Amino acid sequence: MRLKGRSIKSGRSSGEALVSRDPIGFFGGVDPETGVVVERGHELEGRSISGKVLVFPGGKGSTVGSYTLYRLSQNGRAPVGIINSESEAIVAVGAIIAEIPAVDLIDISNMATGDLVSIEDDIVEVTRPGGAP
């Protein structure tokens, strides 16, 4: 499956998708040292976003969350790519300062955790191990 979106932070990357249907608040919601989601009750609670292509609707919460993405990247714990339905300022600024390729205006409803995803600027390529899409 090949999808075209809008480039937020240009670049290329690829990896395994980690999909959240909930928005993500990085400040206080993700441990900047480990990359593990710590927000109580979040659907990704306890999962690590490190090294994944993180797929979620958009950001939420404190604007300081942009700096959390930067810290994750400094610690080698950042996601390798970001795909949003619609990015807002926290995620967009975070992706730029952390230099994580990011794209939005993507229909994420058919994407699932475990899909293999590659990003090249505004193009997203999705393959599912063992079959469609």
Add this chain to the structure above:
Amino acid sequence: MRLTTEEQAMEAGEHGPAVAKAMEILVALGEIYGAEELVPVVSVQVAGVSYGNLGQAGLDFLQAWADQGARVVVPTTLNPAGMDLEAWRQLGIPESYARRQLEVIEAYRAMGISASCSCTPYLTGNRPRFAQHLAWSESSAVSYANSVLGARTNREGGPSALAAAITGRTPGYGLHLERNRQATLVVDVKCAPQSWADFGALGYLVGRQSGDAVPYFRFGPAESPGLEELKTLGAAMAASGAVALYHVQSVTPEARLRDVVESQAPNLTIKSLDEGYRALNSPGERVDLVWIGCPHASLVEIEQTASCLNGKELSSRLWVIAGREVIREARARGLIARIEASGGKVVGDACLLGAPLVEMGITSLATNSAKAAFYLRSLQGTQVRFGSLERCVEAAGTGVWPA
């Protein structure tokens, strides 16, 4: 988004990597929010100063950007820090925290920003004029600049405000455009607010129900809110909601200049503030610290506090927080001496929301600020009392919230 030749050169790195990164941030935000161009700004207010909120991540980033050569090109002021930058030892701030906090200030200084740490820049020399474009963060200052001064700014985050300061530009969307400044909610105030705390409770209630609407207030004929009332009203709405602009009939500049109410705007009537006071109070009786000055106190608020104290002996700590220039003026008028005579302290630069409160042994606070109460409620292990200045001063005297 259309960029000028100069802006394209900035984006391409011809002015160095720090400017290129700033442009990249502004262009991405402009694209997301549908801006057609960048607009020049006359001043910037930067949030993300207190080490408690910024953390090591933010400090690392600021140092790296400063090392890349980031320098501001328009007058730029800072939000409060997590402590008084001069008197932190006397206030019991842990040394390890203070060292990090001072490194943050140093990184900003390296970018050419003076360490004027206040959430009320409009009281301390950064006072924009009508219709000027700004890039301000700090939700209460954004609300004041838009609503009371009639200047134009979106609610910026720390990095986007800094990017604007480095380039002198901000994407022209949202509240930079007059068409987005019309009121979308008419608020009839039927409860006759008196104290500053009443205006805060009102703001809390309206913000909670209006999200990012633009409210238009109609007060009774006897009420004509001034600087302090509008400052606390706007701060509370920006905390419980995302209100960045409001109008007050016959009071705020745009409401006096043109018809600012959108046709079909729904109506909200506020008959009582009780629910606001209920929601912003926790049950504890003991008060460790009384906090006056959120947003930072004006001269009038400092004077009222001094008058209210009137030499009274205090059992709890009482801190009045304000910007340095306001404190200097208050000192010259003898107001600080009157507060200190009771054992109160006047603190500069700080915001208690980013301060290491629990480490300082402070777990129960009282305040006349609805904004402060709103955020303190969500701080783990902290009790908060919210009421008028008179009740707060009484609590500082006895150490117990008055029944």
